[in-house]
Amino acid sequence: MAHERVLVVGGGLAGLAATMRLAELGIDVDLVSLVPVKRSHSVCAQGGINSVNALTRQQGDSEWKHFDDTVYGGDFLQHQPPVKEMADWGPKIIDLMDRLGVPFNRTSEGFRDQRRFGGTLYKRTAFAGATTGQQLLYALDEQVRRWEVEGKVRKWEFWDFLAPVLDETGRCRGAVCQDLVTMEFRSFPAGAVVLATGGNGLIYGRSTMSMVCTGSAVSRAYQAGAWYGNGEFIQVHPTAIPGADKLRLMSESARGEGGRVWVPRKPQDPRDPRSIPESERSYFLEERYPKYGNLVPRDIATREIFDICTTEGLSVEQDRLCVYLDLTHIPRETLDRKLGGILEIYEKFQGVDPRVTPMKIFPAVHYSMGGLWVDYERSATGGLVEGSFRNQQTSIPGLYAIGECDYQYHGANRLGANSLLSCIFSGLFVAPTLANACGSGSRAAGDESRLFDQEVRRQEERHRSLLARTAGVENPYGLHQELGTLMTRVATVVRRNDQLVPAYDEVCRMAERWTRCAVSDTGNWTNQNVVFTKALGDMFPIAKLILKGALLRDECRGAHFKPAFAMPGLKATDPVGRRQEAEQWCDTFEANTRRWLKSTIATCGPGGDPEISYQDVDTSLIPPRPRLYGLVGADAIEEVWKERSARATDHAGRAAQPAGAGA
Numbered sequence: 024m025a026h027e028r029v030l031v032v033g034g035g036l037a038g039l040a041a042t043m044r045l046a047e048l049g050i051d052v053d054l055v056s057l058v059p060v061k062r063s064h065s066v067c068a069q070g071g072i073n074s075v076n077a078l079t080r081q082q083g084d085s086e087w088k089h090f091d092d093t094v095y096g097g098d099f100l101q102h103q104p105p106v107k108e109m110a111d112w113g114p115k116i117i118d119l120m121d122r123l124g125v126p127f128n129r130t131s132e133g134f135r136d137q138r139r140f141g142g143t144l145y146k147r148t149a150f151a152g153a154t155t156g157q158q159l160l161y162a163l164d165e166q167v168r169r170w171e172v173e174g175k176v177r178k179w180e181f182w183d184f185l186a187p188v189l190d191e192t193g194r195c196r197g198a199v200c201q202d203l204v205t206m207e208f209r210s211f212p213a214g215a216v217v218l219a220t221g222g223n224g225l226i227y228g229r230s231t232m233s234m235v236c237t238g239s240a241v242s243r244a245y246q247a248g249a250w251y252g253n254g255e256f257i258q259v260h261p262t263a264i265p266g267a268d269k270l271r272l273m274s275e276s277a278r279g280e281g282g283r284v285w286v287p288r289k290p291q292d293p294r295d296p297r298s299i300p301e302s303e304r305s306y307f308l309e310e311r312y313p314k315y316g317n318l319v320p321r322d323i324a325t326r327e328i329f330d331i332c333t334t335e336g337l338s339v340e341q342d343r344l345c346v347y348l349d350l351t352h353i354p355r356e357t358l359d360r361k362l363g364g365i366l367e368i369y370e371k372f373q374g375v376d377p378r379v380t381p382m383k384i385f386p387a388v389h390y391s392m393g394g395l396w397v398d399y400e401r402s403a404t405g406g407l408v409e410g411s412f413r414n415q416q417t418s419i420p421g422l423y424a425i426g427e428c429d430y431q432y433h434g435a436n437r438l439g440a441n442s443l444l445s446c447i448f449s450g451l452f453v454a455p456t457l458a459n460a461c462g463s464g465s466r467a468a469g470d471e472s473r474l475f476d477q478e479v480r481r482q483e484e485r486h487r488s489l490l491a492r493t494a495g496v497e498n499p500y501g502l503h504q505e506l507g508t509l510m511t512r513v514a515t516v517v518r519r520n521d522q523l524v525p526a527y528d529e530v531c532r533m534a535e536r537w538t539r540c541a542v543s544d545t546g547n548w549t550n551q552n553v554v555f556t557k558a559l560g561d562m563f564p565i566a567k568l569i570l571k572g573a574l575l576r577d578e579c580r581g582a583h584f585k586p587a588f589a590m591p592g593l594k595a596t597d598p599v600g601r602r603q604e605a606e607q608w609c610d611t612f613e614a615n616t617r618r619w620l621k622s623t624i625a626t627c628g629p630g631g632d633p634e635i636s637y638q639d640v641d642t643s644l645i646p647p648r649p650r651l652y653g654l655v656g657a658d659a660i661e662e663v664w665k666e667r668s669a670r671a672t673d674h675a676g677r678a679a680q681p682a683g684a685g686a
Contacts, residue, residue: 027212027213027214027215027461028050028051028052028053028211028212028213028214028461029045029050029051029052029053029213029214029215029216029217029457029458029461030052030053030055030197030198030211030213030215030216030217031045031052031053031054031055031217031219032055032056032184032198032200032216032217032218032219032220032240033055033056033057033063033218033219033220033221033240033426033428034054034055034056034058034059034060034063034164034178034180034219035063035064035065035066035160035219035221035426035446036063036065036068036156036159036160036163036426036443036446036447036450037065037219037425037426037427037446037447037449037450038054038056038063038217038219038425038426038450039054039060039160039163039164039166039167039450040163040446040447040449040450040451041217041219041425041449041450041451041453041454041457042054042167042170042176042450043163043166043167043170043450044450044451044454044455045454045457045458046167046170046173046175046176047170047454048454048455048458049175049458050175050454050457050458050461051175051176051177052170052175052176052177053176053177053179053211053213054167054176054177054178054179055179055182055184055198055200055211056178056179056180056181056182057181057182057183057184057203057220057235058180058181058235059180059181060160060164060167060178060180061160061161061164062233063160063221064221064222064232064233064235064236065156065159065160065221065443065446066156066157066160067156067157067231067232067233067272068155068156068157068159068442068443069153069154069155069156069272069274069276069364069365070138070140070148070150070153070155070274070275070276070279070439070440071138071140071148071149071150071151071155071276071279071440071443072116072117072120072148072149072150072155072159072440072443072444072447073089073113073140073147073148073149073438073440073441073443073444074089074110074113074114074116074117074147074149074444075088075089075110075113075114075147076114076117076135076137076147076149077134078134078137078146079137079145079146079147082145084145084147086107086110086111086113086114087110088145089110089113089143089147090103090106090107090110090111090644090645091645092142092143092438093106093109093110093432093433093434093438093441094106094434094642094645095142095645095648095650096141096142096320096434096436096437096438096581097392097433097434097435097436097437097438097581098434098435098436098580098581098650099434099620099640099642099645099647099648099650100253100256100434100435100580100581100620100622100640101431101432101433101434101640102399102431102640102641103405103641103642103643103644103645104399104401104402104405104406104407104641104644105399105407105431105432106432107405107406107644108406108407108448108452109432109444109445109448109449111406112448112451112452113444113448116444116447116448116451117135117149120159120162120447121135123162123163123165123166124162124165125151125158125159125162126151126158127149127150127151127158128149128150128151128152128360128361135149136149136150136361137149137150138150138276138279138280138361139279139318140275140276140279140318140438140439140440141275141278141279141315141318141319141320141321141324141438141439142315142318142319142320142321142438142439143318143438144314144315147440148276148279148439148440150276150361152360152361152362152363152364153274153276153361153362153363153364153365153366154364155443156443159443159447163447179200179202181202181203181204182200182201182202182203182209183200183201183203183239183240183554184198184200184218184220184239184240184243185198185199185200185201185208185243185482186198186199186243186247186478186481186482187216187243187244187247187419187422188210188212188474188475188478189247189248189419189474190471190474192420193248193419193420194419194420194421195215195216195419195420195421195422196212196213196421196471196474196475197210197211197212197213197216197475198210198211198213198216199211199475199478199479199482201482201486201554203549203551203554204548204549205547205548206486206547206548206549206550208479208482208483208486209479210475210476210478210479212471212475214421214457214460214461215421215422215423215457215460215461216421216422216423217415217422217423217424217425217453217457218240218241218244218395218422218423218424218425218428219424219425219426219428219446219450220238220240220241220426220428221236221426221427221428222236222238222390222391222427222428223236223237223238223241223242223391223562223565224236224238224388224389224391225237225238225503225507225558225562226238226506226507226510226562226565226566226569227257227388227507227510227511227515228503228504228506228507228508228510228511229266229268229269229270229387229388229507229511230269230270230387230388230389231260231263231269231270231271231272231387231388231389232388232389234269237558237559237561237562238391238561238562238565239557239558239561239562240428241394241395241424241428241565242561242562242564242565243561244395244417244419244422244424245395245564245565245568245625245627246561246564246627246631247419248418248419248626248627249395249396249417249418249419249422249424250395250396250417250418250624250625250626251393251394251395251396251430251565251568251624251625251626251627251633252393252394252395252396252430252622252623252624252625252638253392253393253394253430253434253435253572253622253623254391254393254394254565254568254569254572254623254625255393255514255518255569255570255572255573255576255583255623256391256392256393256434256435256436256580256581256582256583257388257390257391257392257393257514257515257569257582258321258322258388258389258390258391258392258436258437258582259321259322259325259386259387259388259389259515259516259582260272260275260321260325260386260387260388260389260390261275261284261321261324261325261328261384261386262274262275262277262278262284262348262384262385262386263384263385263386263387263389264368264369264372264373264382264383264384265343265344265345265385265387266372270387270388271368271369271372272365272387272389273348273365273368273369273382273384274362274365275318275321275439275440276361276362276365277348277350277362277365277382278317278318278348279318279439280350280353280357280358280361280362281350281352281353282317282348282349282350282353283306283309283317283348283349283352284306284307284308284317284324284328284346284347284348284349285304285305285306285307285346285347285349286304286305286307286331286332286337286338286339286346286347287299287303287304287305287337287339288303288304288305288337289303290336290337290338291338291339291340291341292339296339296347296349296380296381297351297379297380297381305331305337307327307331308324308327311327311653312652312653313653314652314653315652315653319652319653320436320438320652321389321436321437321438321439321582322435322436322581322582322584323652323653325386325516325582326516326517326584328346328385328386329344329386329516329517331346332344332345332346332385339383340383343385344385345383345384345385346383346384346385347381347382347383347384348381348382348383348384349381349382350362350366350377350378350381350382351377351378351379351380351381355378358378359378366378369382386515386516388511388515390427390433390437390442391427391428392430392433392434392435392436392437392581392582393430393569393572393623394424394427394428394429394430394431395417395424395428395429395430396417396418396429396430396622396624397414397415397416397417397423397424397429397430397431398413398414398415398416398417398418399411399413399414399415399431400413400414401641405643405644407452409452409455410455410456410458410459411456412456412459412460413456414452414453414456415429415431415449415452415453415456416456421460423453423456423457425446425449425450425453426445426446426449426450427442427446429449430622431445431449432445432449433445434581435580435581435582435583436581436582485557486553486557489542489553489556489557490542490545490550490553492539492540492541492542493541493542493543493545494541495539495540495541495542496539496541497536497537497539497540497541498540498541499537499540499541499542499552499555499556499559500555502533502536502537502540502559503555503559503562505533506530506533506559506562506563506566509526509529509530510526510566510569510570512526513526513570514526514569514570514573516584517584517585517586518573518583518584518585519585519586519587520574520577520585520587523570523573523574524574526570527567527570527571527574530563530566530567530570531567531632533563534560534563534567534630534631537556537559537560537563540556540559542556563631564627564631564633567631567632567633568625568633568635571625571633571635572623572625572633572635575623575635576619576623577619578615578618578619580619590608590611590612590615591655592654592655592656592657593605593608593655593656593659593660594655601656601659602659602663604656604659605656605659605660605662605663606663608649608656608660608663609649609660609663609664609667612649612664616647620639620640620642620647621637621638621639621640622637622638622639622640623635623637624636624637624638646668648664648668649661649664
């Protein structure tokens with residue numbers, strides 16, 4: 024039987040990697056992208072891509088340590104076999120991208136240069152200046168174009184994914200998409216459909232994500248029955264340029280190359296920052312986290328910056344929250360060679376040269392750790408079984424998810440430079456699975472044609488009904504601004520139950536108001552007004568699951584921070600009191616782990632309201648331990664925890680001995 028086509032939705036790193044590998048395996052691919060492939064949001068990634076390398080191995084690094092840093096940084100909320108497999112593939116992926124022509128920065132000896140990113144003590148990050156995502160994307164696009172010329176890939180740019188098509192058994196048989204130029208509807212039968220559609224930053228109104236990152240494709244799959252995992256875990260990047268239209272990322276690479284975050288000790292000090300003496304500056308990340316300094320994990324850096332501006336009142340400006348990110352001590356030649364891309368962005372939008380004047384930055388919504396729930400099959404060695412039907416498959420058979428739109432790899436907090444790795448890895452790794460899935464199920468052509476015709480008619484009717492709303496009383500753009508303002512206020516750096524409850528009710532009211540939105544453009548050619556209105560309607564189910572998941576999760580874990588449930592550092596200074604506090608701290612940690620070390624799983628109920636359940640996390644490779652970093656009393660807590668772990672290991676060893684062993 025001839026292989027069927029695979030439909031890949033999304034032209035970023037994950038989608039291109041999957042398409043390239045599928046074509047190499049002899050599978051025909053339809054590649055659908057909302058924008059031209061080279062404009063996919065992956066092009067905005069700046070800092071680098073992680074993997075173990077020869078330099079870090081000499082310092083004692085290994086794939087296991089990369090794996091450990093990732094699950095520790097993610098507060099142990101991710102299943103460990105997929106993360107281990109990703110870390111093991113890291114060196115191979117970097118070598119592959121190097122061979123495909125990515126212009127990675129080099130040392131004077133010709134070796135790939137490396138920089139350090141947050142949450143690790145090794146220079147594990149390969150980079151191409153400050154435009155790494157762009158260079159990786161262009162290399163993969165070049166490979167896909169080769170297969171396009173060969174006839175193995177058909178590219179559909181400016182097409183919008185509207186819905187998966189499911190048969191009577193609930194299996195995905197393809198999808199319906201819409202041409203955003205002609206507004207034509209078309210069905211795409213496929214042996215497998217894979218979503219690689221990125222994040223959902225536009226739910227927050229302004230973010231560092233591209234304006235096309237609405238999350239609508241994932242929402243449409245979720246509303247069709249796919250589970251959504253860990254939606255409440257939204258990464259807020261510590262350093263971005265505040266802007267009226269959107270928030271522009273200042274990559275973690277700025278800190279990786281030696282950039283320092285600080286504020287004047289005098290609130291709103293009016294002096295030129297260059298004239299403020301070192302003794303009158305607070306390098307608060309370095310002071311509070313001496314081991315990691317400015318490269319603590321993003322969730323910690325974000326909260327510290329937020330706290331020093333709000334609670335401590337040390338924002339650089341009176342009317343705008345911001346701190347200094349200072350690169351002025353680094354030689355200009357080094358900055359231009361390693362960070363030129365982001366320095367040009369800052370200079371363009373702020374009118375200030377960051378080589379001579381410290382940048383003013385503040386945290387911004389940046390990434391979704393949560394996404395569509397996907398499955399995996401564990402191998403005997405603790406990684407994954409390559410080619411298994413289960414790998415990256417959603418709860419809908421035949422529908423897969425890769426890249427940022429799945430929930431698999433980053434847990435409660437993503438480490439910087441792991442996103443590009445997870446996107447390329449999941450794209451390459453899922454390809455054999457998709458190849459095996461094609462032609463694996465029996466198909467009835469007549470019944471399938473009827474299914475696609477029905478779904479096309481349903482989407483056409485929805486489209487016509489929206490165009491008929493010329494007399495609506497709600498402005499979709501105004502409603503979106505309200506949604507973004509609300510979500511940013513209650514569901515970013517700090518979450519409080521007394522705010523989340525009314526916020527959920529307000530989003531429900533907004534969803535009802537959306538049904539009265541007016542569509543001002545009734546044309547049938549490049550009608551962006553109706554496309555945006557559709558996407559807005561699909562934001563509300565995701566906003567609801569983010570808020571409900573955050574409301575129900577009464578703990579602090581990674582990016583999800585509730586002050587009412589925070590576990591503070593130790594206060595006692597005498598050895599006895601400190602030991603007692605450390606024991607109590609570990610008791611609380613163990614109880615919290617038993618209750619909350621679980622993935623949040625949302626299913627879409629009536630009216631888009633989420634139904635929440637929880638799923639145990641596979642932590643069989645690395646046992647969970649306290650995520651301490653710079654916590655006061657961390658040494659005492661770590662000592663107590665190691666003693667408990669040793670006792671538990673010893674007890675387990677004795678319990679496993681056969682009767683009479685050791686006699």
